[in-house]
Amino acid sequence: MWQKLANIDRRIIYALMILVIALSLIKPVGLAIVPTAETQRVYDFIDALPSGSIVYLGFDFSAGGIPELMPAAHSLVRQGFRKDLRFICAGMWVMAGDMADTAFSIVEEEFPDKEYGVDWINVGYKPGGEVLLQKMLSSIYEAAVGRDHYGNDLKTLPLLNEAPTIKDTDALFIFVTGTPGERQYIAHVSSPHNIPLCVSTISVSVPELMPLIQARQVHAGVLGMKGAAEYEVLVGNPGSATAGMDAQSFSHALIIVFIILGNLGYLLTREK
Amino acid sequence: MKQELPVIIGLAFGLFIVIAMFVGGVPALTTGKNYVDDWFLVVSAWAIAVGVVNLTQIHGRRVQQRREGYQYSLWLMICMFGMAFFGILVAKSADHEGWKFMYNNLIAPMNATVYSTLVFYIGAAAYRAFRVRNVEAAVLLVAAVVMMLGRVPLGTVLLGDWIGDTAEWILNVPNSAGMRGIQIGATLGGIATALRILVGIERAHLGGTGD
Numbered sequence: 269m270w271q272k273l274a275n276i277d278r279r280i281i282y283a284l285m286i287l288v289i290a291l292s293l294i295k296p297v298g299l300a301i302v303p304t305a306e307t308q309r310v311y312d313f314i315d316a317l318p319s320g321s322i323v324y325l326g327f328d329f330s331a332g333g334i335p336e337l338m339p340a341a342h343s344l345v346r347q348g349f350r351k352d353l354r355f356i357c358a359g360m361w362v363m364a365g366d367m368a369d370t371a372f373s374i375v376e377e378e379f380p381d382k383e384y385g386v387d388w389i390n391v392g393y394k395p396g397g398e399v400l401l402q403k404m405l406s407s408i409y410e411a412a413v414g415r416d417h418y419g420n421d422l423k424t425l426p427l428l429n430e431a432p433t434i435k436d437t438d439a440l441f442i443f444v445t446g447t448p449g450e451r452q453y454i455a456h457v458s459s460p461h462n463i464p465l466c467v468s469t470i471s472v473s474v475p476e477l478m479p480l481i482q483a484r485q486v487h488a489g490v491l492g493m494k495g496a497a498e499y500e501v502l503v504g505n506p507g508s509a510t511a512g513m514d515a516q517s518f519s520h521a522l523i524i525v526f527i528i529l530g531n532l533g534y535l536l537t538r539e540k
Numbered sequence: 541m542k543q544e545l546p547v548i549i550g551l552a553f554g555l556f557i558v559i560a561m562f563v564g565g566v567p568a569l570t571t572g573k574n575y576v577d578d579w580f581l582v583v584s585a586w587a588i589a590v591g592v593v594n595l596t597q598i599h600g601r602r603v604q605q606r607r608e609g610y611q612y613s614l615w616l617m618i619c620m621f622g623m624a625f626f627g628i629l630v631a632k633s634a635d636h637e638g639w640k641f642m643y644n645n646l647i648a649p650m651n652a653t654v655y656s657t658l659v660f661y662i663g664a665a666a667y668r669a670f671r672v673r674n675v676e677a678a679v680l681l682v683a684a685v686v687m688m689l690g691r692v693p694l695g696t697v698l699l700g701d702w703i704g705d706t707a708e709w710i711l712n713v714p715n716s717a718g719m720r721g722i723q724i725g726a727t728l729g730g731i732a733t734a735l736r737i738l739v740g741i742e743r744a745h746l747g748g749t750g751d
Contacts, residue, residue, distance in 0.1 A: 276667065278664040278667075281660070281663055281664045281667060282660045282663075282664065285659065285660055285663050289659075299692075299693035299694055299697055300693060300696075300697070301693055302693075302696070304704075304708075330651055331647060331648040331649075331650075331651030331652050331655075332651045332652055332654065332655030332656075333655070334648065334652055335652065335656070363647075363651075365634055366634065366643050366647075366648075369634065369640075370648075392634065394581070395581060395584035395585045395587070395588065396577075396580060396581040396584045396585075397584070399577050399580045399581060399584070400581065402573075402577055403574075403577050403578070403581060406574060410578075411581070413581075417634050418633050418634055418635040419632070419633045419634075419635075471691070474711065475711065475715045475716075475719055476719055476723075478711055478712060478715060478716045478719060479716045479719050479720045479723065482712070482716055492691070494691055494692065513692060513693055514693075516692050517692040517693055517694030517695075518694065519659065519663070520688040520689065520691075520692050520694070520695075521689075521694055522663070523662075523663050523666050523667070523688065524685055524688060524689065526663070526666070526667040527666060527667055527670045527681070527684075527685070529667075530667050530668070530670070530671060531670070531671060531672055531681075534671045534672070535672065
């Protein structure tokens, strides 16, 4: 019997994981989410920006990062537009334009007075990686070869006249899952030009981000789905990240149960 | 000369970029670097086209020779060219409804599905890997359990605030100390590799094998 515990068929683990995650999403328990100091710092930073400030948003991830990063992006758009902030979006990842488009899809319904080109711009993906960032230091228009994600001439969008370079923005807020990501922004934009940088990242990238936060090269971070859920709570719009925390809680608990069972089986059969 | 010329060009441009990055206040350097940046952006854009050619060659050959799993290669090419032609000839803009439909209902869910399947592999791998075989493994196991419970609301509900605080401590102190070491090491390694490429010791990217 103990031998069986040490060698549970992985299909059983998969099946129970599906069951636990599905049940948690279909019937959420609503575990209380208490914002941590880190997420609070992000919220306070955005809250302290003067009305009309221009924030550069970097959408440096692909669709795989949507569950963890998009809730934070929606919360930021909500918090920002309530404070009349304005956004210039771009990215070094091929799906950057589509990700920004998804993030701002809530605007039509929730902020009907906000206008594309005046309150936000979606420059979209442009190739070049970190060289793109360097180019945006001298001209976003040139770096984007004159066109936004939808093919509009960037010169016709008034917001870009106010912030023709990335240096003219008041803050950077980037959503990242890997490379190119926060390191490129730190090396070329935020540190040399003293522009505050906030980062939203996925859970597996949090350990890598911590030294940068401690060194204040990153002002503050929304850390994984947990951070995104906390941000949703702070903004007052609990959404998919908040719902996802139940699923994450119970799936973690299930993994721990399997680890305990595996160790029981291992230790008791090893004695023999 | 086939090998030397690219090394000489690489050295000249590499040194120029390094100097332009670290020496400020020289307009000629700034202007020159802007030109080089423009060239890089153009080359990067063309690299996508080269990627398409490369994928077509590899998978086209696989289909032609009916190698094992050639159906997947065929499907890859249908999707790649289908999406490209639709975007270039039909949609012409990311605002096109058909393009948005394909993105929202095909690319996004498939990409997210591939990523989310990781949870099953990680779950099964954690079950097999976290065995108390020795003291080091036990420390790793305890840290993993604390992190798993401390980073979710259930941990606080079941065990109180200390679990979250302990997880924060692990993240902020031992993790950060370790990550700093790894990152400094990786950066020094990157600088060393860059220097080797600049001076022509490392030539793998030119199709050679180096020294």
